[in-house]
Amino acid sequence: MSEFEMRPSIFDNVQPPEPICIEVFADANHQGQSQKLPAYSGGGRDLVYSAADLQGAGGVGIQTISSLRFSAVKAVGYPRTVVLYAEDGCCGASKTFYEGTDWVGDDFNDRTCSIRITHWIL
Numbered sequence: 001m002s003e004f005e006m007r008p009s010i011f012d013n014v015q016p017p018e019p020i021c022i023e024v025f026a027d028a029n030h031q032g033q034s035q036k037l038p039a040y041s042g043g044g045r046d047l048v049y050s051a052a053d054l055q056g057a058g059g060v061g062i063q064t065i066s067s068l069r070f071s072a073v074k075a076v077g078y079p080r081t082v083v084l085y086a087e088d089g090c091c092g093a094s095k096t097f098y099e100g101t102d103w104v105g106d107d108f109n110d111r112t113c114s115i116r117i118t119h120w121i122l
Contacts, residue, residue: 021071022082022117024054026064028103035060036071039117049115051088062088065112069100080119084112 020040026032035058037049051062068082084104086093095108103109 025067083116
């Protein structure tokens with residue numbers, strides 16, 4: 001092989017990382033209709049998803065969420081908490097999650113109208 005021929009690189013098969021997101025599901029055990037919510041703003045700011053965001057095209061809808069999952073390992077930009085709110089605008093009753101869950105609980109099943117995602121700051 002001449003010095004000008006391309007050699008295989010150790011990076012040839014490296015896949016780009018999956019975007020950091022929270023996925024919410026209409027049913028328990030990560031089943032049913034789902035919606036991926038981007039969870040990293042690049043500046044470590046909280047992200048808020050309103051009722052309109054959840055009801056938009058491809059949305060899971062309001063008062064439907066029964067389970068959720070975090071898409072990445074803990075690192076810079078990784079969601080630290082996901083707070084589900086019973087009212088739009090991150091108001092009313094709330095429930096906080098520090099990791100994904102197969103069931104949001106009887107107390108919060110099918111109640112979510114808005115979501116706040118906060119991040120690890122390293």
